[in-house]
Amino acid sequence: xxxxAILILIILYFSILFYISNRVSKKDDSNEAFFKANKxxxxxxxxxxxxxxxxxxxxFISVPGEVGAAGGEQFKYFQFILGNAIxxxxxxxxxxxxxxxxxxxSIYGYIEKRMGSYxxxxxxxxxxxxRTISSSFRLYLVIIVLQRYVFDYYNIPFALTxxxxxxxxxxxxxxxxxxxxxxxxxxxxxxxxxxVFLTIYFVCDSLNLSFLQAFEEVKESNYSxxxxxxxxxxxxxxxxxxxxxxxxxxxxxVGLDQDLMQKNLSCKNIEEAQKNMFTFxxxxxxxxxxxxxxxxLLYIYANKNGIAIPLDSITNKPRTDLLFPEIxxxxxxxxxxxxxxxxxxxxxxxxxxxALTALTTSFCVDFIGMDKTENLHKxxxxxxxxxxxxxxxxxxxxxxxxxxxxxDSSVVDMIFKVAxxxxxxxxxxxxxxxxxxxxxxxxxxxxxxCLLSPALTYIISENSKMFLFGYVFDNELILxxxxxxxxxxxxISKTSDEVLTF
Numbered sequence: 001x002x003x004x005a006i007l008i009l010i011i012l013y014f015s016i017l018f019y020i021s022n023r024v025s026k027k028d029d030s031n032e033a034f035f036k037a038n039k040x041x042x043x044x045x046x047x048x049x050x051x052x053x054x055x056x057x058x059x060f061i062s063v064p065g066e067v068g069a070a071g072g073e074q075f076k077y078f079q080f081i082l083g084n085a086i087x088x089x090x091x092x093x094x095x096x097x098x099x100x101x102x103x104x105x106s107i108y109g110y111i112e113k114r115m116g117s118y119x120x121x122x123x124x125x126x127x128x129x130x131r132t133i134s135s136s137f138r139l140y141l142v143i144i145v146l147q148r149y150v151f152d153y154y155n156i157p158f159a160l161t162x163x164x165x166x167x168x169x170x171x172x173x174x175x176x177x178x179x180x181x182x183x184x185x186x187x188x189x190x191x192x193x194x195x196v197f198l199t200i201y202f203v204c205d206s207l208n209l210s211f212l213q214a215f216e217e218v219k220e221s222n223y224s225x226x227x228x229x230x231x232x233x234x235x236x237x238x239x240x241x242x243x244x245x246x247x248x249x250x251x252x253x254v255g256l257d258q259d260l261m262q263k264n265l266s267c268k269n270i271e272e273a274q275k276n277m278f279t280f281x282x283x284x285x286x287x288x289x290x291x292x293x294x295x296x297l298l299y300i301y302a303n304k305n306g307i308a309i310p311l312d313s314i315t316n317k318p319r320t321d322l323l324f325p326e327i328x329x330x331x332x333x334x335x336x337x338x339x340x341x342x343x344x345x346x347x348x349x350x351x352x353x354x355a356l357t358a359l360t361t362s363f364c365v366d367f368i369g370m371d372k373t374e375n376l377h378k379x380x381x382x383x384x385x386x387x388x389x390x391x392x393x394x395x396x397x398x399x400x401x402x403x404x405x406x407x408d409s410s411v412v413d414m415i416f417k418v419a420x421x422x423x424x425x426x427x428x429x430x431x432x433x434x435x436x437x438x439x440x441x442x443x444x445x446x447x448x449x450c451l452l453s454p455a456l457t458y459i460i461s462e463n464s465k466m467f468l469f470g471y472v473f474d475n476e477l478i479l480x481x482x483x484x485x486x487x488x489x490x491x492i493s494k495t496s497d498e499v500l501t502f
Contacts, residue, residue: 020187034385037178041266041268046263046267048186061145074226078288082246083247085285093274095256100270108366115429142344163397169352188346191346194339195343217300234471236474245475248427259355423478428450428481453481
């Protein structure tokens, strides 16, 4: 597929999004529509659209690539996915009812009511930093693919590619916000899921395998081991570590994250929001099985056709997350190339547009107090919101540029490593608030605790073999981070006669 053809496809794709955006936001560009979609979203649209937001380009490219990585990952990621599913159920039964009872626009309003202003601002700041970093990583993953296969051909610099992408995202979300995204993400998720199944079909067809034969081929290959029970202390792949990590990463990165929770809060009531989450969980687990199967089939295809893992243009080291685009765009033909690109673009832009909307919402509500400022004229509120939206787009741009200049590791590992440090204090804050209702913290000291916790976590993680008799952390590191925060909050708290019941 030529760079010109890819460029035309991208233009057509965004034309559709612009059309949808114009139709949805034509009559209502209010903050109520932008922040909450007027609390009128259909639960099944939210459930389906959340798949695209939750999966992102990381799942689309990195997860299949990790299957055959040199470390012997295979299907170990599915252990993490099972932990994710448990985490989603905990969110559905514990956190969603709380958010609906309090009628929150920003979920960090709970921390304000429970602990105070300093704690509230700290929680919101953690989200802004965490989501900006993780969304930038996800966007970066797609930009390097587009740069490599399209924009390098036209001698367009990487920075301009990033800028164009963010301008396009801003253009179709700045008016309708969440109301627009609920619809566009549904379309993008359709492209994403379709591309997974069609990719499996095209790879099977190229290998002259039926679906049943492909299943047996994957099953008998060296890529399909799911459960790892050996070497609990030293192995990152151990079942217990992956399950625990999956549970608590999900609670922190979904349940305590304004982005995905904002979609849930746009449903009419708690019953519809819970139906959305249960449906989403089932689809999420199933679709990840197919992503891992795509990975195994790609490596089988590469081995049979002598295709090497592409090298990073900066470090000259093998990049497993480039294997999927390499095969899809250069070996499978025109239609598979189109299918791959639609899935890739859908996966990433569904994540980035949603993140920018959530970041804008959090800043406007948590720092400007836009939901409380009655004397601010409606037009001024919309204008202010647009400036904030532009500001976060610029921030993501800068982070992507910085990340591109220093990146030297697998994107999927980097994202969850960063999340372990930045989301951990949120886990501690909410756990303390929910389970120690008779304790009142010294609000002014909370920011210090939330700064010290990641630092201590890092020290323990880097020296865990020495401190913990050879133990090596993986995604469960976020639990340690949350626990340190929890203990710190306990130490700066005192018993109160008042018990908050919300």
